Amino acid sequence: MKQKLKLSKVYALLEPGPVVLVSTAYHGREDIMTMSWHTMLEFDPPMVGCVISNQNFSFDLLKASKTCVINIPTVTLAKKVVGCGNCSGAEVDKFEQFELTRMAAELVDAPLIDECFANLECRVVDSSLVSKYSFFILEVVKAWIDPTASYPKTMHHQGFGQFMIAGKRIQLKSNMR
C-alpha cells in the first residue's frame, strides 16, 4: 500500500537522476514513456523540468491533458522500463503489453503505475520552452511512496541500454538541503 509523501521530500527522489516512467492519459488513450532528461527546479512546491520530445505519443497526451504522473521504478522492472522506451503508445497498450498495473491518481487523470515505488502526480505549469526544447515545467501536486522501499535500487541511464544501478549510500556532514 502506497502512502502519501510530503511534497517537501519529493526533490530527494528525483535529484539523484533516476530513470522514470511518465504516464499520461487523455480521452481514453494512455501512454507510458521512459525518461531520463529531468531536473528539479524548486523544492516546495516541488517543480520539475523535463524533456518530452514531440516525436513521442506522450507529448500529444501531455499537451492535451496538461497532467501526467512521474513513476520511479527500480531495477526489478528493468525489462519493462526498456520495453516502454522501445515502442510507441500510439500502437501499443503499454500497461497490457508490459503487465503494469494502473492505479487511480487523486488529482490528475493519468494513472499511477503500481509497481513503481514512488508516484508523483503532476500538472504542467509552464510551457514557454516546449516549442524550442520540448521542455515542460511541472508542479508535483501529490506524491505517493511505498513505505517498505527503504533503499530502492534505481536505474540511471548511460545510453544505449546501459544502466548504472544505485549502489551504496554515504552520509557526510552538510548544510546543503
Place this chain on the structure above:
Amino acid sequence: MKQKLKLSKVYALLEPGPVVLVSTAYHGREDIMTMSWHTMLEFDPPMVGCVISNQNFSFDLLKASKTCVINIPTVTLAKKVVGCGNCSGAEVDKFEQFELTRMAAELVDAPLIDECFANLECRVVDSSLVSKYSFFILEVVKAWIDPTASYPKTMHHQGFGQFMIAGKRIQLKSNMR
C-alpha cells in the same frame, strides 16, 4: 592526461544524474559550486539546462561571463564536493581551500578542475528562464575526459549530505539512444 571527448558522447555522462562542480571565472574572481539540478536538453550539440540560484556567488560570475565548466567528480572527492557546497566563493578561494587544481580551458575563461574525471566547457545560450527559475541553458562546446576512468563512481545527492554512489552496471538490449 585528459583527452578530448566527442561532443555526441557528453549526454551519457550527465544523464545518470551525478553531482557536478561548476567552475566560473570573471575579472579575476572565481567560484566552484556543487550542483545536482541539471538535465540534458539536446544530444548534439549537447545542451544542458541547470539551476544556479541567485543566492550563489556563481550566479553573478555566470551571468557576467556567460561561460562555465561542468566538472564531474567521483566519490574520492566527496569531502571537497560537500565543502564547496557549504561555503561561498564570495568569501573563500575554493581552489585553495579544498586543494583543487586549476587547468586552463580551451574555449572559455573558467578553469577546469583537474581532479574531476570529466570537464565540460560551456557557454550560456539561453537565459530566458533565469529570472523566473534561475534556469540557465548551456551549450557544451568542448569536452575532456580521463581515459583511465573506466567506471567512475559518481555521487548522486539525496538531500542533506546523503549520497548514493554509482553501483554496478547492467546492459539491456535497447534502441534508446
